[in-house]
Amino acid sequence: MKKYPLSEEKIHALLTAEPVARLASTGSDGFPYITPVHFVYMDEKIFIHGLAAGEKLANIKRDSRVGFEVERMIGLVHHAQEACDTNTAYESVIIRGHAAMIADAAAKRAVLDAFVRKYTPQHTGGSYPDAMVKMTGIIELSIQSCTGKYYPV
Template sequence: MQHRMKTHPLTEQQINHLLQRAQTGSLATLNADGTPYSTPIHFVYCDHAIFVHGLPKGKKLDNIAHDSRVGFSVCEMDKLLLTPHGKPCDTNTKYESVIISGTAKLVDDIEEKGNVLKKIVEKYTPHLVNNEIPTNMVKGTAVIRIDVTEMTGKYYG
């Protein structure tokens, strides 16, 4: 276990709060040749799962179809922590981060997809929350559910 995970772990409540407020995360999938592929994404966290949306075709979907194992991370940097004497090697960072391992799958159920897309609207464009999402848009949007198998969080500063 990393040293900071032993000395600076986030509580479950702090992890949940970070996942609710963070605007972007990074989704890591595996290419067919086993190399990693990481992409920044918008997301929502609910029911102990991460949900993302996007186009119904693309590399991350191809990768998930090949291997459902994924990684997901979120990090918020607050500020640099400088020493009074200005030693560059003693500079640190005040931050919070969450690292997740899980399995990903496409959500096929139209009702579940619609509910997830509403949660995404609530998070990113709350002023549009009362606007209806057309059924054809729900059907034409890929929604990925990442079921969390392991989740850790840490902080410093």
């Protein structure tokens, strides 16, 4: 059992507020492939957007199992005068799940609306050209397990 588990409320807050996370997939060579991503958390799923082609998408098509991680560094915790006795106060969430591409244009638009609300709320209510929606890849990550932990200040 973790010494400092993050509550469900704190997990939700971290997944809602943090702007950048990391997505891990398995490369064609069997090695992990990790990339920073912008994301939104809605309907108990993670959504990631980007181009409709690339290494992470090829990896997901080959093997839908992925890892996802997000953290917030709160600060350094100095326990003593020695350099080795410093720790980091943080909150983090680790998710394992299955990823798939969304093809439906209406579903893609709904996810893009969520991205706009999170990252550029001043543009809420705008529309998306059909060509842009078509060339945008939306990954839907269905969560199989989700854990969070923290280290206190």
